[in-house]
Amino acid sequence: MFRRIFLLLLVLCPPFAAADEPASPLSQSMFEKYSPGILQVRVLERRSSTKSSIGSGFLVSEDGRVVTNYHVISKVVFDIDKYRLDVVDREGNSYAASVRGLDVVHDVAVIQVLGFKGTVLPSQCKELAQGEHLFSFGNPHDLGTTVVEGIYNGNVEYSLFDRLHFTGSINPGMSGGPVFTSDGRLAGVNVATSGEQISFLVPCKYASALIEPPGGQSPGDLVQMTTAQLTEYQDSALKPLFQAPLRTSSLGEYSVPSHFFPSLKCWSKSEDITQGKYSYLNHQCTGEHEIYVDEDVSAGSIYAYYTLVNSSQLNEFQFADLVEGMLQRFTSGGDGSSDFVTNYRCTSDFVRRDKLMLRVQTCIRAHKRLAGLYDTVVVFDSFDSSQSSLLGYFAAMGVSFKNAEQLGRAIIGGVSRRGV
Amino acid sequence: MIVEVRDLEGHLRERRRVAVFPVSVGRGYSNDIILDDPYVCPSHLRIEPREGMLGGAVDVGSVNGVYSWPDEVKLPHFDIRSNSRVRIGDTVLVFIDENESVGPTILRARGTVRRERREHPFLTFLASCLFLLTSGIFTFTTTHLTDDGGGIAHTLIVYTVVLGAMTLLWSALWSVVTKLLRHRFFFWAHLNIAICFMFASYPLSFAQDWVQFVTNASITSMMFAGIAYCVWFTGLMFYHLRRLSRTRGTWTLLKRAAVLPVLTIAVLASVRFYQQDTFSTELPIISETQPQRLLTRNGTSVDAYFEKVRSLEARLKEDLSK
Numbered sequence: 001m002f003r004r005i006f007l008l009l010l011v012l013c014p015p016f017a018a019a020d021e022p023a024s025p026l027s028q029s030m031f032e033k034y035s036p037g038i039l040q041v042r043v044l045e046r047r048s049s050t051k052s053s054i055g056s057g058f059l060v061s062e063d064g065r066v067v068t069n070y071h072v073i074s075k076v077v078f079d080i081d082k083y084r085l086d087v088v089d090r091e092g093n094s095y096a097a098s099v100r101g102l103d104v105v106h107d108v109a110v111i112q113v114l115g116f117k118g119t120v121l122p123s124q125c126k127e128l129a130q131g132e133h134l135f136s137f138g139n140p141h142d143l144g145t146t147v148v149e150g151i152y153n154g155n156v157e158y159s160l161f162d163r164l165h166f167t168g169s170i171n172p173g174m175s176g177g178p179v180f181t182s183d184g185r186l187a188g189v190n191v192a193t194s195g196e197q198i199s200f201l202v203p204c205k206y207a208s209a210l211i212e213p214p215g216g217q218s219p220g221d222l223v224q225m226t227t228a229q230l231t232e233y234q235d236s237a238l239k240p241l242f243q244a245p246l247r248t249s250s251l252g253e254y255s256v257p258s259h260f261f262p263s264l265k266c267w268s269k270s271e272d273i274t275q276g277k278y279s280y281l282n283h284q285c286t287g288e289h290e291i292y293v294d295e296d297v298s299a300g301s302i303y304a305y306y307t308l309v310n311s312s313q314l315n316e317f318q319f320a321d322l323v324e325g326m327l328q329r330f331t332s333g334g335d336g337s338s339d340f341v342t343n344y345r346c347t348s349d350f351v352r353r354d355k356l357m358l359r360v361q362t363c364i365r366a367h368k369r370l371a372g373l374y375d376t377v378v379v380f381d382s383f384d385s386s387q388s389s390l391l392g393y394f395a396a397m398g399v400s401f402k403n404a405e406q407l408g409r410a411i412i413g414g415v416s417r418r419g420v
Numbered sequence: 421m422i423v424e425v426r427d428l429e430g431h432l433r434e435r436r437r438v439a440v441f442p443v444s445v446g447r448g449y450s451n452d453i454i455l456d457d458p459y460v461c462p463s464h465l466r467i468e469p470r471e472g473m474l475g476g477a478v479d480v481g482s483v484n485g486v487y488s489w490p491d492e493v494k495l496p497h498f499d500i501r502s503n504s505r506v507r508i509g510d511t512v513l514v515f516i517d518e519n520e521s522v523g524p525t526i527l528r529a530r531g532t533v534r535r536e537r538r539e540h541p542f543l544t545f546l547a548s549c550l551f552l553l554t555s556g557i558f559t560f561t562t563t564h565l566t567d568d569g570g571g572i573a574h575t576l577i578v579y580t581v582v583l584g585a586m587t588l589l590w591s592a593l594w595s596v597v598t599k600l601l602r603h604r605f606f607f608w609a610h611l612n613i614a615i616c617f618m619f620a621s622y623p624l625s626f627a628q629d630w631v632q633f634v635t636n637a638s639i640t641s642m643m644f645a646g647i648a649y650c651v652w653f654t655g656l657m658f659y660h661l662r663r664l665s666r667t668r669g670t671w672t673l674l675k676r677a678a679v680l681p682v683l684t685i686a687v688l689a690s691v692r693f694y695q696q697d698t699f700s701t702e703l704p705i706i707s708e709t710q711p712q713r714l715l716t717r718n719g720t721s722v723d724a725y726f727e728k729v730r731s732l733e734a735r736l737k738e739d740l741s742k
Contacts, residue, residue, distance in 0.1 A: 331703045338699040342739040346704055347728045352719035362729045363703050366736040374736070377703060401733050405726055412722060 026182060030135045031147045034058075034180060036119035040088040040139040041068045041097070041111070041176055043075050052083055056138040056177035056190065057111065060123045060211050064113040067123070067207045068176030069191055070102050071292045073109050077102065077222045078294050078369055087113050090145060104226045105233045105291055105300075106161055106206040107191050121178060123211055125204035126185030128152045133182050134166060136190055136199075138174025146171065152187065156200065161289070163200045164188045170199040227370045230291065230299050234373075234399045237300070242406050246414040251283050252308045254382070254390045257414035261302050263287045278311035278322060291398065296337045299373065299398025304411070305330075307391040314387075323381055323389045330379045330393045333363065341375065342366045356417050357384045362408050367398070376404035378411055390415065421474045421500070423453060424514040428507075437518065441475065443467040445508070459484050459509030467500065474515055475500040484509055 041057040044050065055072030059065070066087060075083045076099055085097040095116045102109040128134075129152070136148040150168020166179065170193045179187045179201050186208075188201030241260060249258035249266070258266050266285040283306045290301035307326060311319050333344050348361035360380040367373045375397045382390045394411045396404065423443075425433045436453055444451040448462035455464075461482040470476035478497045479486045486495045489505040489512050498506070502517035 333701040333703050336701050341701075342736060343699060344701075344703055345732045345735045345739070347725075347732060349725050349728065350719035351722055351725045353722060357719050360725060361704070362732075364729075364732050364736065366740050368740060379703070401736075405729055408729060409722065409726055 026133075027135060027147050027149050030180065030182075031137075031145075033184075034119070034121055034135075034137060034178070035145040035147070036090065037121035038090070038137050038139055038145045038177060039066060039113070039116075039118075040173075041066070041072050042086050042088060042094075043073060043083050044086060046082055046084050054173055055175040056140075056173065057087060058121045058137065058176075058178040059113075059116070059118050060110075060121060060207075062117075062120060064116050065100060065211060066097070066111050066113050067178070067189060067211065068109055068111060069189065069202070070104050070107045070109045071191075072176050073099055073102075073111060074292070074294045077226060085111060087111075087116065088139075089116065089118060099222055101210045102222060102225065102229075103206055103210055104229050104293060106202050107292060108189055108202050108207050108210060110207075110210045121186075122180065122184050123186050123204075123208055125208055126181055126183075126187065128164070128181070128187055130154050132187075134168070134179050134187050135182070136166065136168055136170055136174065136177060136179045136201075138171065138177030138190055140171050140173030143173075146174070148174075150197070150199070155203075161291075162203045162206070163191070163289075164203055166199040166201050167197050168199055169193075169197050223369060226293070227373065230293070230370060230398055231372060231400060233291070234300065234403060238399065238403050238407070241410060246410050248414055248416075249283065251306055251390065252281060252310065252388070253418045254306075254308060255414070255416045255418075256283065256306045256390070256392065257304065257394075257411050258283065258285055260414075261287065263289050264302060264304070266304075277313045278309060278319075280310070280326075281308040282306070283308075293370065293398070294340065296335050297340045297367070297370070297398075298335075299370075301395075301397045303393075303395045305393040308388065309391065310388045312387055319386055319389070320383075323383070323391065326391055327379070327381055330391070333365070333377055334375060334395060334397060336365070336375070340368055342368065344377070351380075351412065353412065353415070355384070356382060356415070358382050358412065358415065360412060364401070364404055370398065372400055373398050374401050374404050375399075376407065378408045380412065380415070382415075382417070384417070390417075422516040422518050424516060425453070425455065426512045426514060428510055428512060430512070433511075438467065438475075441467060441469045443475075445513070455509070455511050457509040457511045460511060464508050465513075470499060473499045473501060474504075474517060477506070482508065 057066040057068035156163040246257040246260040285304040344363040346363040445465040
């Protein structure tokens, strides 16, 4: 969610002024050499022809293929009857475009522009060295083409997918623009920023792989392609989780699945409440990245939240009432609209795992446009003790039904209590 | 012949000896037997001599008719035998042969004079409300956190006001319905049943799942009061039903008593169907009553549970096809 906000900022918001420092001579020469191939990519609402989203792109072939980000053109993928695509060059001329290929997992796409002749920019990739100077290009709204100089600081660790860490101020609207090395090789494609000169790039190899797609693509194929890519991705990403018990962490006398996914980052917080009548310990694991599919839809995010509640002063009815009140906070099913997802369908029961008794509720909803993909939420609480209870909330978005079931099993299977 | 004038509950209002025929019965002051009943016509019934019978009666063209009691068969005219019973308006006439003997006198032991207990339905209702409120306060304070007095007092006041408002609303609704029933007891009976159902439906506002509304832990704090009240009230109902079944058919009473529960279930079911069609990203609240938590010793296995989870796929495919 946090990540999506910054992606949207890059695409939709008015741009900021650029660098803190005056441009170097190299920046000037890079700008002169490559800016003619930089385009503004726009998604327009058909009936009003007004902008719905904007980003950047760069020309990679004589026949008009342009590389940009998937999230810039996602509306055209799913609602081709409502939106259309065009590009604008430095002189302000606009040209119609269509989607030719996409990689939703790595957030890169290739579009075909009709009738545009411009400077073809390099698309050969280069192995980067930490600390290497890079030059990011883009076309922020109404400011024209800009260049931002920065530093390559390695690959992002603990990410769902490959991302390059770029220390430089990528401005909003620059999504899809190229990033070149000083010797003119393509390092990557602008994709996101988290502010404070922390920005992210799609590695060059993913853009290169898309530049020569097998044939043209029709809009129907694009939705199926997106779905197929997401399905394949979640199958391969989740497969290691089911080959062995999930990694666990201690939470009081309980053990809970934690740090079991590469992108999961976990924190804990402990607090005493109501003059010491009860205390709780929270343990939260959030996936740092998610795959942007469309405005209300994402995939690949995983979230686990546990609360251990203890009390020695409340009687068992008061304690059960306290737990029931805390469970009422676990009602969020994530974002979504009725155009993209169904309602959640749920089943709940008392589940016995050896001597541990859990009340478990599993809710699953289907994606309407991504056939075969689902969002799942598992909520549980333990009640084998009248003075302590473990509450858990686990969510995974954009997974197959089989994986949703297996994830639920793995989470429930990973919960245990010492001495039980 | 003796004519007993009774109300619909069977209470005796007066006994009249009939020695001279014909005898007119009606609301008008010119009748031999004057009935204070707005559903009786000024001239309603005429009793004439008939050979071999105590008499014969004829409906003289009344608006509401004459009916056998408790069978409720309309009688334009009928033969009067000993213990014949008819209803005109809200009045029951019982005809008795004056030669029939009465039961023996009961010897009263000294110091055992008892005043006759009269039925006070409204007082019964008030007593049940006070009982309910007291039990509710007791269970609420023992089951909820006692963190600060202000919070609990505020919650109790809100709860009492909300419950009071709901009670009045139901009472108003059913006072219209019970006018059709024309039986005072059933007004209060329906009101008390409505209170029992309100306790069951209270958590409905939090629950989105039909099964979970009966297992929502919000019932817990009212559980003790609700069960005790319903047990007490059920006993009271049986007592009244047993008394009333002597004058009215038990099946008729049960049919009328079932109206409110059936209507309540229909309303709740329609609410459930409405909720199914509304799109929401919120999950149903996971909850269970405290008795379930306390009494559940054998949960289902993990495999059996995920067998249930697998069944969700078919339901989701149905949703996708809509």
